[in-house]
Amino acid sequence: MTQPKKTNNLILIAVAIVSIAVGVLVSQKLIKTPVPIPENLSATLLDKAKPLHNFELIDHNNKPFNLNSLKGNWSFLFFGYTHCPDVCPLAMQVMRKVWQAAELKTAIASDMQMIFISVDPNRDTPTLLKSYAQYYNPAFIGVTGKANEIDNITKQIGILYSLDKADKNGDYAVGHSGQIILIDPQGNMRAVFSPPLNPKSITRDFIAIKKWLEDNR
Amino acid sequence: MNKTFLIKSLFGTLLFLAGSFNQATAHGQAAVTFSDIIVPEAPPTAVVMVAYMQIKNNTDQDKTISQISSTQFKRVEIHKMNMANGMMKMKKLDTLTIKAQQTIVLESGGIHVMLIKPLKPLKHNDPVTLTFKFASGESTMLNTRVQRTH
Ligand SMILES: [Cu+2]
Numbered sequence: 001m002t003q004p005k006k007t008n009n010l011i012l013i014a015v016a017i018v019s020i021a022v023g024v025l026v027s028q029k030l031i032k033t034p035v036p037i038p039e040n041l042s043a044t045l046l047d048k049a050k051p052l053h054n055f056e057l058i059d060h061n062n063k064p065f066n067l068n069s070l071k072g073n074w075s076f077l078f079f080g081y082t083h084c085p086d087v088c089p090l091a092m093q094v095m096r097k098v099w100q101a102a103e104l105k106t107a108i109a110s111d112m113q114m115i116f117i118s119v120d121p122n123r124d125t126p127t128l129l130k131s132y133a134q135y136y137n138p139a140f141i142g143v144t145g146k147a148n149e150i151d152n153i154t155k156q157i158g159i160l161y162s163l164d165k166a167d168k169n170g171d172y173a174v175g176h177s178g179q180i181i182l183i184d185p186q187g188n189m190r191a192v193f194s195p196p197l198n199p200k201s202i203t204r205d206f207i208a209i210k211k212w213l214e215d216n217r
Numbered sequence: 218m219n220k221t222f223l224i225k226s227l228f229g230t231l232l233f234l235a236g237s238f239n240q241a242t243a244h245g246q247a248a249v250t251f252s253d254i255i256v257p258e259a260p261p262t263a264v265v266m267v268a269y270m271q272i273k274n275n276t277d278q279d280k281t282i283s284q285i286s287s288t289q290f291k292r293v294e295i296h297k298m299n300m301a302n303g304m305m306k307m308k309k310l311d312t313l314t315i316k317a318q319q320t321i322v323l324e325s326g327g328i329h330v331m332l333i334k335p336l337k338p339l340k341h342n343d344p345v346t347l348t349f350k351f352a353s354g355e356s357t358m359l360n361t362r363v364q365r366t367h
Contacts, residue, residue, distance in 0.1 A: 082260070082262075082263065082264075083264060083265050084265075085259070085263075085265040085266060085267035085329065085331055085332075086267055086296075086298060086307065086325055086326065086329055087298065087305045087325075087326070089257065089259065089267075090325050090326075093366060093367060096367060127262075128262050131260055131261050131262040132260045132262065132263070135260035135261060136260075136367075160302065160303050160304050161304065162304060162306075164306075169292070171333070173306060173307050173308075174306075175301065175302075175304035175305065175306030176304055176305060176306075177303055177304055177305070178305050195305075195326075196326075
């Protein structure tokens with residue numbers, strides 16, 4: 001009675017081979033190994049993407065600017081005011097340099113947008129914002145809106161600002177956070193670049209974050 | 218080239234030099250020297266501009282700037298950026314003291330000379346003149362030009 005035993009063994013071996021093959025296939029298909037988070041970022045990458053909910057602002061052409069306006073592109077947001085002589089122009093110069101660096105690699109600049117959001121809508125009219133944003137780059141977008149909608153987006157993102165009382169000349173300073181915020185093409189907040197803002201490290205970090213998310217898709 | 222033009226240019230050059238060799242001391246060295254003066258160009262509709270520089274006090278007494286003025290702006294003020302509650306905010310300083318034999322650096326994120334409401338828009342290469350008045354009574358004229366930073 002040796003014959004049936006031999007068949008049993010063959011069946012066992014066949015089953016083993018098939019199950020290993022299936023296992024390998026399944027693990028490759030389903031348990032895709034995640035690409036690790038890029039290392040040595042100077043940006044703060046959020047542990048979990050933070051989906052933004054809608055807000056209603058206006059751009060420098062008086063057109064609505066809302067959550068949909070952020071979708072389809074990687075958006076860099078900076079919050080400030082045009083009467084700011086020091087911090088805001090510096091941040092805009094940094095955004096300009098990041099844009100230029102990315103423009104050299106057209107595949108990157110084509111899905112980027114640089115947005116300056118004024119938290120001082122009383123003085124920063126769309127016309128003023130247009131000349132301000134486009135001075136740095138013709139593709140840059142100036143945005144502002146009603147105070148409650150500015151609060152809506154700044155609170156979601158964690159940006160702080162405060163308007164001083166006007167002095168006898170009617171002038172006032174505005175305190176504001178100095179971070180640049182990165183929003184992904186699905187409208188999720190992804191990363192925060194904090195001062196001192198360095199265009200080289202922002203560009204490098206952005207490319208790494210973008211690649212990491214695309215590899216994990 | 219006519220004579221008047223020559224005299225005018227010479228006069229202009231002398232004025233410019235006077236601005237550079239400010240406040241000569243008895244020993245021939247300026248009491249206070251200004252260097253690395255930068256007035257960055259601002260967007261065309263900007264109502265504020267800024268001046269950065271280094272100010273060196275070559276004397277053994279503290280020097281206090283009590284006022285900065287310019288005929289090209291509605292107002293000139295000295296401002297300092299402060300970080301408070303997670304926000305960057307500028308605050309007006311009434312005076313600015315440079316300690317004896319010390320240098321003070323006016324730079325982005327620190328102290329700046331705030332040039333408020335240019336009477337005429339200023340572009341790259343336009344001349345800017347600032348007058349610094351010291352608490353001790355002297356004053357110094359500083360000549361520079363607007364500079365595009367990109
Ligand atoms: Cu200021």
